Amino acid sequence: MPSSVQRKRIRKTPEARRAEIVETAARVALTEGLECVTLRRIADELAVRPGLISHYFPSAEDLVAEAFSVASTGELDALLPADRPDGTPTQYLARYFALSAGEAYDDISRLWINARHLSRYRPVLRDRVAEQELASDDRLEGLIREGVERGEFRTDDPRTTAIQILVVLDGLGAHANTDRSNRPEAVTRMAVTTAERELGLTRGALTEVTLPEGWAEAIESAAAERAEPTESAEPAGAIASAEPAASAEPTESTESR
Numbered sequence: 001m002p003s004s005v006q007r008k009r010i011r012k013t014p015e016a017r018r019a020e021i022v023e024t025a026a027r028v029a030l031t032e033g034l035e036c037v038t039l040r041r042i043a044d045e046l047a048v049r050p051g052l053i054s055h056y057f058p059s060a061e062d063l064v065a066e067a068f069s070v071a072s073t074g075e076l077d078a079l080l081p082a083d084r085p086d087g088t089p090t091q092y093l094a095r096y097f098a099l100s101a102g103e104a105y106d107d108i109s110r111l112w113i114n115a116r117h118l119s120r121y122r123p124v125l126r127d128r129v130a131e132q133e134l135a136s137d138d139r140l141e142g143l144i145r146e147g148v149e150r151g152e153f154r155t156d157d158p159r160t161t162a163i164q165i166l167v168v169l170d171g172l173g174a175h176a177n178t179d180r181s182n183r184p185e186a187v188t189r190m191a192v193t194t195a196e197r198e199l200g201l202t203r204g205a206l207t208e209v210t211l212p213e214g215w216a217e218a219i220e221s222a223a224a225e226r227a228e229p230t231e232s233a234e235p236a237g238a239i240a241s242a243e244p245a246a247s248a249e250p251t252e253s254t255e256s257r
Helices: 013-030 037-045 049-054 060-079 090-097 103-118 121-151 158-175 190-198 217-227
Strands: 008-013 240-241
Touching: 008 013, 013 037, 013 060, 013 103, 037 060, 037 158, 060 090, 060 103, 060 121, 090 190, 090 217, 090 240, 103 121, 103 158, 103 190, 121 158, 158 190
Parallel strands: 008 240
Antiparallel strands: none
16 A cells, blocks of 8 residues: 655755765764765755766766765865864964864874775875865964964974874874874874974974953864764755756665665
8 A cells, every 4th residue: 555654845946965975974973984986975965966967977886986075175275274263373273282182083093094095096085185185284374474474483394294193194194093092292292293383383383372251162062063973964865856856856766876
């Protein structure tokens, strides 16, 4: 006997649907790994047919690369905003290190380890990794240059200093899967020590600085949010339906990765 319960149909624009797919893929990449980003897995997450995912991403490799880009860009924006109107360069750099420390940062560290490994065999992902590395270099260099201009930092080469700091953070992040409970303090604060030394700051300048009101709570909240998995935005059992007929989303199943 046919069920009398009708499943809810969600009508979304192609732009909104594509964004939803990418955001879901980015969440899976960040919490479970890029290998888990497949057309079928993302379809299951959104309770849609795989054919709808392949309508927007005919190649799973393109979806993997896009998922990495969105996840890493989102994390960069959270760690080091492009617009910084509420504090000084020293305060924003201190905020950056505070957010980059501890277990809350492990997911993004694992994602970078994962992406760099897989990019050996996946040219599309390799290009995205290079783009995101450049974006991180540019963002941190911009903050350092601002600090130099305002007399807070001292360095003759902001670009090299930014890369030095990021290399140390990458090195520390490479241990995201290991027990670090017995790590010496000198190792734990190695990235901060590098930054203080290369920027002509005294020891403690980036860990003992007074932050603007509300920043400490915001840092704790951001760390907690990153540590908690995000639920899929669409209820189970929903079926997608595109808005314009010209951009109709296919509903047939496809056997894709």
